[in-house]
Amino acid sequence: MPDGQLIHVLVVAPREPVSEWLISTLHAEAGVVMVGVAPTLERALPLIGQRKIDILLLDGGVPDAQQLDRLQAIAALPLAPAVVLMVSAGDMPFVQQALFAGARGFLLKPYTQEQLMTSLRQTFDMQNQQRQALVTTQVAAPAFEETAQVCVLFSPKGGIGRTSLATSLAIALHQESDQPVTLVDGDLQFGDVDIALNIMARKSIADLLPYVNELERHIIDSALIKHTSGVQVLLAPPQFDPAVTVDESRLAHIIKSVAATRSGYVIVDAPAGLSESTLSLLDVAQRVLLVTTVSVASLRATKRFLELAAKLDYPRDKLVMVLSGYRKDDIPLEQIERHLSWPIGAVIPNDPTAIALALNQGQPIVARDRNHAISKAIFKLARQLSGGPTGGTPQPTPPAPAPAPGQRPAASRLMQLRPGRADS
Ligand SMILES: Nc1ncnc2c1ncn2[C@@H]1O[C@H](COP(=O)(O)OP(=O)(O)OP(=O)(O)O)[C@@H](O)[C@H]1O
Ligand SMILES: [Mg+2]
CATH class of the missing domain: 3.40.50.300 (P-loop containing nucleotide triphosphate hydrolases)
Incomplete structure (x- = not known):
């Protein structure tokens, strides 16, 4: 698969069996590159900017998941990864706030492998379209005949x-x-x-x-x-x-x-x-x-x-x-x-x-x-x-x-x- 179509994923999740399943599932997917796993958003932040990350999968159960200022800080980064939440039905009030803070979508637990991959692919495609739109707008600006x-x-x-x-x-x-x-x-x-x-x-x-x-x-x-x-x-x-x-x-x-x-x-x-x-x-x-x-x-x-x-x-x-x-x-x-x-x-x-x-x-x-x-x-x-x-x-x-x-x-x-x- 060409590098541009691989989805680079960072998982932020607590250590528990569901997370182990998620990580091994992502490792096994040919179209996914697992960039890393972090136990908190705080620990994940330094990785963003150092590595290419298209999607940040955030488990609603990590200790600082609900700190909306952290989500806002991520959304404001240049080339910010798209944040997808993994939440339970009871987390819906938080989901609403998180979407306002810049998260792109959510997966309701329990989800299947197919739902996970569909969500990742859709988010990735949408993000690519947005980046492409940005490029197109900038290409419309004066084209340089000479390089510097x-x-x-x-x-x-x-x-x-x-x-x-x-x-x-x-x-x-x-x-x-x-x-x-x-x-x-x-x-x-x-x-x-x-x-x-x-x-x-x-x-x-x-x-x-x-x-x-x-x-x-x-x-x-x-x-x-x-x-x-x-x-x-x-x-x-x-x-x-x-x-x-x-x-x-x-x-x-x-x-x-x-x-x-x-x-x-x-x-x-x-x-x-x-x-x-x-x-x-x-x-x-x-x-x-x-x-x-x-x-x-x-x-x-x-x-x-x-x-x-x-x-x-x-x-x-x-x-x-x-x-x-x-x-x-x-x-x-x-x-x-x-x-x-x-x-x-x-x-x-x-x-x-x-x-x-x-x-x-x-x-x-x-x-x-x-x-x-x-x-x-x-x-x-x-x-x-x-x-x-x-x-x-x-x-x-x-x-x-x-x-x-x-x-x-x-x-x-x-x-x-x-x-x-x-x-x-
Ligand atoms: N025109 C100058 N006249 C006198 N001293 C100078 C002059 N230019 C530089 N220096 C001396 O060289 C020192 C180092 O300057 P600068 O940091 O610009 O050098 P550099 O070659 O970039 O150093 P580095 O190899 O550490 O990156 C200055 O603190 C100053 O003492
Ligand atoms: Mg110098």
Whole structure:
């Protein structure tokens, strides 16, 4: 059965023989995927959003089943599962209230296997129709002829200014180009774009992971947060989640889907260091901002990365080197360019105090003070990227195809890039 027709069910029921029968019946149904079993709604809530769940089967006998605010909270979630109650005849007053709180239907106990499956199938079909209607409404909105350009901020070493730059650049690019800009926190484990933009939200990229094979525009939109600057933001998961780490391989696919469903620019704050997952991100990008500082360690790591990049066959204009935190009395820029055999595309001046204030107060420097030297450099970079007056940067080349979700990039690309290979 195609994945889109499988019904993903979460059961919330007390431990008792009727529940055991229900669970084993659902396990045996070919068209059903049992996502899990929770003893209370409270325990079920964290699962919603982490996993794809079409239907939540709620037994009226669980201790918190009658807390209507919990049902309302579920109904308000993006891509909320349809709640179907399993109740006794005496529960009818509660059923009425629960339907007002967002539940979709109910099964009267005792019910047969056939009644159970008919109810699940009908609810699932109705939910699909509603989602489809949502898509159709949104398709009626202007169709995008172009997909957004993906620009990934990457550095081999961490702690050198990627997040400060990514957040400010997204705002500057939105203002300079007058185009939509979507900022993605690609650091799934330790991302801090939310702090840098002073956003408090539960929505994140984790909401998209269960839908990675069907990332339509409305699904992606439901996970985005609109920042006061007008930039749309896709945050990293709010908590460290080992399951999300496993899904890192899907990040490039998600970014590609984000870009395919909107125009303008997608800015990705990538994690530091090179992994298979980051390499896939770089493949998807039309532009890679290679962020470095003048420290010996950072320059050496950048040089090593550039040597690897030569083997990736990226067009030369894809990699734009950005020197972060540069002081006037640092090594001359020409000397750095000679050492790295790569031109410096942008220089972000040094001001640790201003950057620390911006990061800690959650207000990117371009929004705090657009006349600050760092802001001016970032606006200039934004104009370069959008082909504005200080431009001169050639139009980006199309990205390489991203790996399909879950697929490892072609035979471990990092292994192929190892120094000393015969073909290197
Ligand atoms: N233009 C700058 N001038 C001086 N210091 C800077 C500048 N940009 C960044 N820094 C320093 O780098 C620190 C880290 O900045 P930021 O969080 O933006 O870097 P990052 O590369 O995203 O870090 P991580 O690898 O932890 O994600 C800042 O707290 C600041 O001390
Ligand atoms: Mg960062």
